Amino acid sequence: MTTSLIDYCRSEVEALHASRTFKLERVLEGPTGARVRVDGRDILMLTSNNYLGFANHPRVVAAAKKALDRWGNGLGSVRFICGTQELHKELEAAISKFFETEDTILYMSCWNANEGLFQPLLQEEDALLTDGLNHASIIDGVRLCKAKRFITPHNDLAAIEKALKEAQACRRRLMISDGVFSMEGEVAPLPELVDLCARHDTTLVVDDSHATGVLGATGRGSAEETGVWGKIPIFTSTLGKAMGSAAGGFTTGPKPVIDLLRQRSRTSLFSNALPPAVAASSLEAFRMLLEDPAPVQKLRHNTLLFRRLMTEAGFNILPGVHPVVPVIVGDTAKALAMSAALFEKGVYVSGFGFPVVPQGHARLRCQISAVHSDEDLHGAVDAFIAVGKEFEVLG
Ligand SMILES: Cc1ncc(COP(=O)(O)O)c(C=O)c1O
Structure with a gap:
């Protein structure tokens, strides 16, 4: 040096x-x-983001300890080489059940989920619309993608509609928003975004890191809170806040999207599988929330x-x-x-x-x-x- x-x-x-x-x-x-x-x-x-108090909940901690005995400390590998255990599939199934989506892919963090999301789905001919205040991991993910970028002022619906109209010249469109903006504790205007995306043939993705397990009557997040449950096709979120507070993240949505991410998302392909103890503790957190x-x-x-x-x-x-x-x-x-x-x-x-x-x-x-x-x-x-x-x- x-x-x-x-x-x-x-x-x-x-x-x-x-x-x-x-x-x-x-x-x-x-x-x-x-x-x-x-x-x-x-x-x-x-x-702390330990919203539900699961970080040190006896059931969550016990699940992690049990997983260490049953599954070991780690896989020493990425998922597609020799890093997938039944436990990872079980956690993905639990998340899909919770979100009522077709499939889920785990990452080491939501940072990785966001960073690995756009580049596999969009090419130069496509458009990527993003709010100016979106989380740093979204900003970095956007930077790695070759699609045409439309960065709109925070929650400015008129500017978003204008950008969507301009983006009609592109082949496909994807819009990403934080479900909750964490410096403000502000919920995104999801009903309006759902409507705008539907009218302008655009896929909406919501990063619900600060809403999963937090908002809505059953903790389903910002979509449940704002009355648009079932109308947002793709979510990313973290396991490091409400859902166990350790680490991990995921993208959940239609099976073909998740299938393609498993093939092409670089932060999954080239990074180790989630440690079993962490996967088991989050699985327990989802079970607890599904139960009650x-x-x-x-x-x-x-x-x-x-x-x-x-x-x-x-x-x-x-x-x-x-x-x-x-x-x-x-x-x-x-x-x-x-x-x-x-x-x-x-x-x-x-x-x-x-x-x-x-x-x-x-x-x-x-x-x-x-x-x-x-x-x-x-x-x-x-x-x-x-x-x-x-x-x-x-x-
Ligand atoms: C909106 C949002 N997305 C992603 C992340 C990153 O989550 P993780 O800690 O799982 O990487 C955070 C964490 O602060 C966040 O607030």
Whole structure:
């Protein structure tokens, strides 16, 4: 490695520190749940995607342990060489049953699912439409695809319709949207997107990473939540959030699409199979949700309680029903300092500022879980009120 490259890295890291955008990793001393242990203290976890509390659920953990004994640690290979076990097929079948789709392909992550999706399905003659605020993994997947790109301003339906009209000149069209935009906790306007895609002969794909197991009466996600269940042909989603919180992702949809992805999707073809313990833990998570959606209802109860208490306290929170509850404080330095002050009071919540969110819209992004108790949430709001007054966010 040349000295100049090392010097470049050092100066970039220094610049990140100077601009206060350097990302700190706190080290947890145990599993994640309603609370986590950090620096010898139990802290209320208000910043995790462990929406259903399955990350450390006894059934999920037991399934992983059992799978290690039954299936071993890994396959040492990719799926099509010698990396597919009955367990992977069972998990794919469970996901297809959950989504009422024909087939499913697993990946190591939803990042990989998104990155490996477009290039096999679309060529230069085709069109790929994508929202300007879509997740980074979608952006990278789009970059790997040769189709003509139409990147529309966030949720701007008039701009989307204009792009769809222009894209009629292309051979085939595919539109991709996040089901939930995770910095905002905002659900995409799926009924409108379904309608626009139907009128302009376009296949809609929804990345439901923040909605699977989270939204809708039974946790089926953003389509169930917005009343368009059965009208979206293809979903990608993660196993690393609500559905076990470990790792893994998938694409689910019509069999010919999944068949072609198995043949041509590079992030599946050239990357190892999901470790058996991870596959088994997510399979257990899907079984639990298919048996009883009670955790989804508990999550909704908790979310609405926290949103109500924070609104009554006078905080500026972005409206909605999602357990991502962004508390807008404006200035990036203030958001980061408030995050540190809340941590001192025993509440773990991340601050996000520019450039992750627009200038002047820095925020504390709270994330609610089904494993929080009402008392936990009341305690969190009390801590917020104290810190909000200290930082003059509240009067
Ligand atoms: C919308 C969306 N898609 C994809 C991903 C990536 O998921 P994974 O952690 O499974 O790679 C995330 C994770 O933050 C996400 O929010």
